[in-house]
Amino acid sequence: MSGIGSLLARKWLWSYLGAAAVFGIIAAVSQNSFFTLSASISFATFYILVGIGQMLVITTGPGNIDLSIPNTIAFSGSLAFALMNENNANIPYGLLGGLAAAAAIGAFNYGLIRFILMPPMIATLASSLIVRSLSIIYFRGMQIKPPAGLAWFVNYRLAGVVPIIFLFVLVLAAMMQLILARAQYGRYIHAIGQNIKAAWLCGVDVKRYKLITYTLSGVFAGVTGILLAAFTGGATMSMGDEYMLNSIAVVVMGGSSIAGGDSNVIGIIGSSVLLYLIVNLLNILGMEAGLRYIFTGVVIIGIIFLSGEKMRR
Amino acid sequence: MAERLVETKGIGKNFGISPALVDVSLTLAPGECLGLVGHNGAGKSTLMNILTGIFPPSSGAFSLNGRLQDAGYNVRAANSRGVWAVFQELSLCLNLTVAENLRVFHPEFRGWGWRKRAGDAITAILDEIFPGHGIRPNQRVETLNLGRRQVVEIAKAFAAGDGLGLLILDEPTSALDYHTARQLIDHLNRIKGGSIGIIYISHILDEVLACTDRIVVMKDGRISGEVASRDATRDRLIELMGSKSASAGEARGGDRQSRDLSGRPLLISPRRPEEKGGLRLTLREGEVVGLAGLAGHGQTDLLIELFDWRRNPDYRIEGPLTFIPGDRQRDGNFPLWSIIKNLTILVYPRVRRYRIIDLSLERSVSGRWRDSIGIRAASLGDNILSLSGGNQQKVLFARCLESAAKAILMDDPTRGVDVGTKEIIYRLIREERDRGRSFVWYTTEMDELKHCDRVYVFRNGSMVAEIPGTEATEEAVLRSSF
Numbered sequence: 001m002s003g004i005g006s007l008l009a010r011k012w013l014w015s016y017l018g019a020a021a022v023f024g025i026i027a028a029v030s031q032n033s034f035f036t037l038s039a040s041i042s043f044a045t046f047y048i049l050v051g052i053g054q055m056l057v058i059t060t061g062p063g064n065i066d067l068s069i070p071n072t073i074a075f076s077g078s079l080a081f082a083l084m085n086e087n088n089a090n091i092p093y094g095l096l097g098g099l100a101a102a103a104a105i106g107a108f109n110y111g112l113i114r115f116i117l118m119p120p121m122i123a124t125l126a127s128s129l130i131v132r133s134l135s136i137i138y139f140r141g142m143q144i145k146p147p148a149g150l151a152w153f154v155n156y157r158l159a160g161v162v163p164i165i166f167l168f169v170l171v172l173a174a175m176m177q178l179i180l181a182r183a184q185y186g187r188y189i190h191a192i193g194q195n196i197k198a199a200w201l202c203g204v205d206v207k208r209y210k211l212i213t214y215t216l217s218g219v220f221a222g223v224t225g226i227l228l229a230a231f232t233g234g235a236t237m238s239m240g241d242e243y244m245l246n247s248i249a250v251v252v253m254g255g256s257s258i259a260g261g262d263s264n265v266i267g268i269i270g271s272s273v274l275l276y277l278i279v280n281l282l283n284i285l286g287m288e289a290g291l292r293y294i295f296t297g298v299v300i301i302g303i304i305f306l307s308g309e310k311m312r313r
Numbered sequence: 314m315a316e317r318l319v320e321t322k323g324i325g326k327n328f329g330i331s332p333a334l335v336d337v338s339l340t341l342a343p344g345e346c347l348g349l350v351g352h353n354g355a356g357k358s359t360l361m362n363i364l365t366g367i368f369p370p371s372s373g374a375f376s377l378n379g380r381l382q383d384a385g386y387n388v389r390a391a392n393s394r395g396v397w398a399v400f401q402e403l404s405l406c407l408n409l410t411v412a413e414n415l416r417v418f419h420p421e422f423r424g425w426g427w428r429k430r431a432g433d434a435i436t437a438i439l440d441e442i443f444p445g446h447g448i449r450p451n452q453r454v455e456t457l458n459l460g461r462r463q464v465v466e467i468a469k470a471f472a473a474g475d476g477l478g479l480l481i482l483d484e485p486t487s488a489l490d491y492h493t494a495r496q497l498i499d500h501l502n503r504i505k506g507g508s509i510g511i512i513y514i515s516h517i518l519d520e521v522l523a524c525t526d527r528i529v530v531m532k533d534g535r536i537s538g539e540v541a542s543r544d545a546t547r548d549r550l551i552e553l554m555g556s557k558s559a560s561a562g563e564a565r566g567g568d569r570q571s572r573d574l575s576g577r578p579l580l581i582s583p584r585r586p587e588e589k590g591g592l593r594l595t596l597r598e599g600e601v602v603g604l605a606g607l608a609g610h611g612q613t614d615l616l617i618e619l620f621d622w623r624r625n626p627d628y629r630i631e632g633p634l635t636f637i638p639g640d641r642q643r644d645g646n647f648p649l650w651s652i653i654k655n656l657t658i659l660v661y662p663r664v665r666r667y668r669i670i671d672l673s674l675e676r677s678v679s680g681r682w683r684d685s686i687g688i689r690a691a692s693l694g695d696n697i698l699s700l701s702g703g704n705q706q707k708v709l710f711a712r713c714l715e716s717a718a719k720a721i722l723m724d725d726p727t728r729g730v731d732v733g734t735k736e737i738i739y740r741l742i743r744e745e746r747d748r749g750r751s752f753v754w755y756t757t758e759m760d761e762l763k764h765c766d767r768v769y770v771f772r773n774g775s776m777v778a779e780i781p782g783t784e785a786t787e788e789a790v791l792r793s794s795f
Contacts, residue, residue: 197643
């Protein structure tokens with residue numbers, strides 16, 4: 001009994017229970033449910049990536065958030081593909097360029113926060129607008145297709161079922177989990193998120209670690225942008241739009257504390273899969289878009305309610 | 314038969330399987346001031362939490378004014394029945410003004426002009442108890458230093474006026490300077506014999522002796538003795554608390570001999586010769602330097618400046634330094650973390666293999682400190698907040714002493730810590746000093762200055778006197794502070 005109690009106290013568990021429940025419904029109403037699961041996992045990959053970046057930022061304490069993720073996705077994906085120019089040989093340059101741009105956006109975000117003392121919400125939104133304008137200037141109307149090699153990679157499925165990018169992201173997530181729990185960087189950002197003054201008095205270079213964190217969030221968005229553009233057959237300006245709120249949703253549903261200091265990589269994976277399963281379920285049921293959003297919102301509220309995220313401080 | 318304001322009968326309280334209180338029976342008459350002393354973890358705070366309705370007892374019963382209190386007794390009920398408490402961890406809302414805070418706890422200030430009335434009420438109380446307090450009612454609490462916040466907290470309880478029946482003061486003076494603490498004690502002595510019953514909890518035994526009629530000593534969740542204040546002595550109380558009187562004797566004697574450290578290398582020295590603004594601090598290897606004077610007169614600010622050693626314009630400093638705060642909740646604890654994680658944050662390079670923290674190494678480092686300084690925890694994996702205040706402070710000491718820093722800055726590190734823990738801390742400081750570690754030690758307790766080689770006295774933000782440790786008596790320090 002107490003075993004079940006302590007299991008239910010694990011906040012990340014609810015997203016997995018939710019995912020299992022939704023999959024059960026899909027299996028009941030659809031013949032090719034495993035195909036649906038496989039497709040959901042492919043798309044969930046991108047939620048996981050941006051979710052981890054967003055989680056790092058949120059972990060550094062109350063008020064910290066990255067709202068520039070959607071436009072970073074679009075810009076770095078577009079830039080990478082422009083550099084690749086549909087040529088396999090240029091893939092390394094494209095990756096490097098796209099990720100460098102994403103990192104620069106992340107660092108710029110923290111620059112605004114630190115030197116102009118803007119609240120993170122406003123700073124990242126402002127830089128997001130700048131990045132969007134740059135996208136409009138340089139990439140508008142361009143048909144930027146992925147090189148064949150990259151397109152093949154992102155669509156490859158092991159045994160025809162398991163998307164290889166999902167495995168790639170799982171490995172990345174495992175690494176991040178290790179870093180967060182067992183490396184100095186991870187411990188420090190948790191310390192900053194729990195008690196910034198105590199962290200400073202422990203000699204933690206708070207500004208440096210926040211800079212690294214915002215930069216990493218940018219890089220995760222950049223990786224997402226490149227993979228997503230390859231997966232969907234081309235970079236577009238609006239391809240990141242749904243990731244602003246969903247990146248936050250998967251963090252909170254996954255059991256990380258919105259007030260910072262407590263992160264949860266495992267939960268992000270579960271809640272990302274759950275969110276996409278819901279989308280697919282509602283598609284299968286033929287629900288119209290407006291209703292889909294309502295239903296998704298209700299599920300997010302329900303999971304957060306069940307996992308008992310309390311407002312602290 | 315004497316009137317009974319409070320009577321507890323065989324109260325017990327368990328947290329999980331461990332008993333925090335066992336069979337506690339005590340009484341308090343109106344107008345009486347009862348002292349309650351004992352180590353941290355002796356059960357004093359648990360008992361007060363029951364009396365103030367924060368949680369119910371596991372067994373036993375208690376009555377207020379002869380009326381038995383049942384399961385429905387909670388904080389609101391306690392307040393409405395005249396029970397008010399001032400706790401060590403302050404309950405003020407930082408973003409509200411002094412007057413607004415009064416309204417939070419005393420909703421009778423309502424309707425037009427409540428701010429003015431609440432402000433007048435608190436000012437009247439402050440003027441009466443703490444003349445010269447310098448607090449304005451429209452000041453936001455966050456702009457007040459810790460000592461002044463404590464003063465407001467105390468005044469807030471008195472604002473219940475005639476509705477005040479039982480006043481519980483839990484370490485009310487730990488953040489106060491000598492002068493302000495004296496004002497409170499004088500006030501308590503003035504109101505004694507009236508209608509208010511007072512329970513006064515403090516680790517500063519001289520204060521307890523000075524303002525109470527009767528003293529109850531607790532140990533390991535039980536009442537271990539009761540003495541009339543006029544017959545009590547420090548030694549007798551310490552004996553009842555169960556700490557070895559030998560070590561207490563040693564502490565009182567301190568090691569008041571001057572040590573010649575002039576040949577040792579300087580860790581902190583001024584970049585420029587002294588200015589008219591005040592003295593400049595120096596610190597040699599193996600030296601303990603005390604910072605004294607009234608609370609909040611710039612001691613902490615200096616420590617923070619020194620801690621930011623790379624950017625310090627005034628001092629040449631051999632870094633890195635570490636910092637032991639006195640306000641654990643605000644400056645020390647990481648509240649979501651275990652004891653182990655709180656303890657090792659300064660020493661990751663030492664518990665890592667291939668850049669990854671080795672959990673067993675981390676555990677063994679923490680275990681070593683638990684054994685050597687007696688951190689009383691069921692498991693080192695437990696949350697830091699599961700420890701009593703004194704044990705949390707031990708963790709903060711372990712955190713800093715485990716690091717290789719040559720100099721350690723301490724910001725009133727024994728604030729609200731029990732006598733036994735203090736002895737351990739003094740012993741640690743002596744041992745580390747003899748190994749060549751240096752300390753800059755701000756303390757609000759005169760008694761601790763005798764552990765220092767030299768003492769700087771602060772007044773209005775600067776150091777106005779330097780006194781050799783052998784001459785740092787209460788009188789000498791007070792003479793320089795006023």
